[in-house]
Amino acid sequence: TFLGGDSADAGQAIAVDTLGKAYVTGDTRSTDFPRKAAFQREKAGEGDAFVTKLSADGQNLAYSSFLGGDDDDVGFGIAIDASLNAYVTGSTRSRDFPPVSPFQAHHGGGTWDAFVSKISAEVRAAGEIAAVAP
Numbered sequence: 001t002f003l004g005g006d007s008a009d010a011g012q013a014i015a016v017d018t019l020g021k022a023y024v025t026g027d028t029r030s031t032d033f034p035r036k037a038a039f040q041r042e043k044a045g046e047g048d049a050f051v052t053k054l055s056a057d058g059q060n061l062a063y064s065s066f067l068g069g070d071d072d073d074v075g076f077g078i079a080i081d082a083s084l085n086a087y088v089t090g091s092t093r094s095r096d097f098p099p100v101s102p103f104q105a106h107h108g109g110g111t112w113d114a115f116v117s118k119i120s121a122e123v124r125a126a127g128e129i130a131a132v133a134p
Contacts, residue, residue: 001058005030009050012090017080020056025049025075025088028066038065039119040098049075049090051119067117069094084121089114 003011007029015023029047040048048068054061067073071093079087091112099105107113 001054003034003052004028005032005034007031008047009033012074012076013078015078015080015086017084019084021062022054022056022058023078023080023086024052024054025078025090027072027074033064033066034061035064035066036061037063039063040066040068042066044068044096045071045073045094047072047074049073049088049092051075051078051086051088051117053086067098068092069096069098071095073097073115086119086121088117088119091115 003024005028009028009030010026011024012026027047028050031043033050035041043066045068048066050065051067052061052064067075067088069092073090073092073094075088075090077089092115093112095107097115
């Protein structure tokens with residue numbers, strides 16, 4: 001299936017859970033990137049990471065969301081645990097990347113910082129990122 005919008009979109013990593021559902025992360029510059037049950041509905045910077053969960057047949061989105069702050073953000077890796085929580089890692093240039101209960105609450109000061117985000121298996125609405133730590 002295609003996954004994208006009106007600008008540049010790149011898938012960087014994929015993981016599949018025990019039910020055959022695919023989880024994808026990457027980066028997008030599209031303002032109309034497909035979203036469903038998004039914890040971040042709007043693109044916040046020039047480019048944002050995205051996190052998308054697809055049905056096993058690739059026909060439907062379980063959820064799809066932007067993940068980022070006021071500058072560039074890229075998701076490079078994704079993993080799924082036994083409870084079906086998604087873990088995304090990537091790089092951010094955003095000073096306001098959205099942390100929730102982080103180990104490190106602020107951008108470290110370099111050009112790019114790494115981030116690790118845990119997205120709960122029960123994502124249903126905005127603000128349900130379990131933990132994000134840039």
